[in-house]
Amino acid sequence: MMKKILIADASKVSRILLEKILADTFDIISFSSIAETIDYLKKNSADILISGFELSDGNAFKLAELIKINDILIPILLITSDPKTISKYDVYSYGILDILTRDHIDENIIDEINHIIELYSNIDLSNSFIAAIDDSKTQLYFIENVLKQTKSKYFLFENPREFIQTLPHNKPDICILDVYMDEMDGIEVTKAIRKFPELKNTRILIQTSARENSLLRTLMIIGADDYIIKPYSTEELLLKIINNYKVKKLNDELDQINKELFEKATTDPLTGLYNRRFIIQQLNILIENYKRYLTPFSVIILDIDHFKKINDTYGHDIGDNILISLAKILKDTLRKTDIIGRFGGEEFLCLIPNTPAENLSLIISKLLNNVRNFEYKHNDTVIKFTISIGCCLFTKKYKSDNEIIKCADDMLYKAKNSGRDQAFLHIEGTELNIV
Template identity: 60%
Template sequence: MRKHILIADTSKVSRYVLENYLSEKFNVASVSSISEALDISNEIKPDLVIMSYELKDGNAFQFCESLKEKNLNIPLVIITSNKEEISKYDAYEYGIIEFLDRDKIDESIVDIVDEIINLYSNINLSDSYIVAVDDSITQLKFIENVLQQTNAKYKLFSDPKKFLMEIEKQIPDICIIDIFMDEIDGIELTKAIRKNKKLVNTRIVIQTGSRESSLIRTLIVFGADDYLLKPYSPEELLLKIINNVKIKKINDELDEINKELFLKATTDPLTKLYNRRFILEQLNILIANFNRYLTPFAVIILDLDHFKHINDTYGHDVGDDVLVHFSSILRATLRKTDIIGRFGGEEFLCLIPNISNESIATVVSKILSNVRSYKIKSNNETITFTVSIGCCIFNKNYKTSNEIIKCADEMLYMAKNNGRNRAYLKIDDDIIEIT
């Protein structure tokens, strides 16, 4: 589809030259006044406006203000001559994105216009959130004019302290931060952001007027991802925003992929508990902590009683349901800091860190009680089940994970041999039966 270009210029010659070059590739409308330009902008919303500074009934800045009043975000380019003294910075504040030299317009204008339109028309940042922090209201206004072209959600802060207070309310994709501010400078702000684990993927773009390589290195060392050398054009800012949003989204996607891979590698697909490999790794970590800090922990092995009978009587689907429900009982009974895993088949392994000898008996007794009172409905039948438990408290007599698991296994064997639906707990040399 051909893009629409609006040319607004009091010079007939200039309009003719621009139309001549652009009309082969674009739909071109040509006017000489603000009122005409506004009428066309309302009617077709052009993809780009190329205009002279002076128009019949006003100037380019007034046209920019009129567009804003009508909530029309249209890229604007000014054509100027050497005789005209127009502040680029003032123009950027009003939302002008580029300058073209009237005396140098030739066939290359087609490629220039094409690049500008492609840049602005392909922006899709509606799902992005961008924050700018600068104690200069003028600079914030300039940034806002660019952000309005992107459809991104954004928030502007002139007070760095207020920014730090509010940043966790909505995690930004990008923070554009000025390096020199009275309250908190950009480096200190960057450090504060990087200390927050929730903001690990948030991109930090620092504005600086210094080209000193040592300063740039310092910014990167403390966590900045990119920088803008002031003064910069709206196009430069826009490109930085687009590129950094892309990187942020890619990093977010990689995080999600890594989380999924971690879950697949560490969890049992049926019960969603940790798998055998992961829980043994955690056991070795607990042993290392005990050897270094004497941090107490218990190892519990649990085995569902007569599970084969459940499978044979009700079918494997019901057997799977029993395993899933039993997993839920363990989650509900144990603490969030406890580590619960499926060890294999109907056997489960729980690691209970920071537990006293007195408390572990209460924990085991509670598991037995909660399992006994649990009922599963299946095909109009009520199914109940019980569990046998073996538990050992780790001490200096154990050297490896195999030794402590062997102890818990022996306690489990005692529970099975003495009627099931009970637990045996070993603390040092004492063995306690819990029924």
């Protein structure tokens, strides 16, 4: 199916000459007035609009303004005999993509038009968020005109400091910024963006007027991803945006895959807590930190009293729900910095870093009481359960993870043998019973 080109020009001769070049390749519709062009676009679509500056009832700027008011999305090219008489600032501010010189138009324009149509028809940036930072209004208007056609969400900033203030609340997929700006240069802005871990995948596209190798190398080292040499065309910018957006999405997907793989490798599938292998790894990290910095930590082992009886009475599904409920109690009771894992069966292991010995009894007492106060409701039955706890404060006498775990395990069995629903805490040779 042939692509449709709309030509708007007051000069019949100009329309005929342009049609002669394009007619074999495109479906051509032409008008001499703004009114006819707008009326057509309200009812029909076209792939691109080529407009002369003069129309029978106004000029190209008025046409572009009405296209914007009527919320019509179509790439616009301006054709003129003397581009020097028209301000690029005005051209871009009205949403026109580029200026074509009438005397230079030949068969090569077919490739240019095809390229623009192909770019706009094959991209989907509707879910993207792009920020452009440039202290030149003319350049911002040019970028905006390109972004409008992509249906992307975008923000424009003349002042880079105002842009920085929006971070990291706003998380752009791509930042297009100029190297030289009065308020803050591109190097400073790039450094500011890279300070936010949430923006590590945000692509930074640098605009520069020359291929200054040392400057570009510095920008890449500090976190820029790509550059574009000014002045550049609509197609160049679109291609840069498309390619960088693809890379951004691929990096996001890779992060998500890695996160899921990490969770599968480290998480107990039933409770959502860490699994035995991972929590032992974390324990060894805490041991190494203690050896190097004397950072205190404690190890807690706990399990559910008479758990086999719960399974035998209510079934394994209810038993699993009790384990899930206990996992939630542990997460709600302990701090976010504490490391909680399922050690095996109904047994849980908790690592409590940076907690003074005198505070451990309060933590353990709170755990015991929170479990005692919990009720699991199944149909008309209320199920209550208790836990037993063993805890040891790590000191220099422990040489390995096995030794500190054995200490906590010994304290757990002491709690079990003393009647359950209680805890034993071992601190530097002293045992404290908590009920």
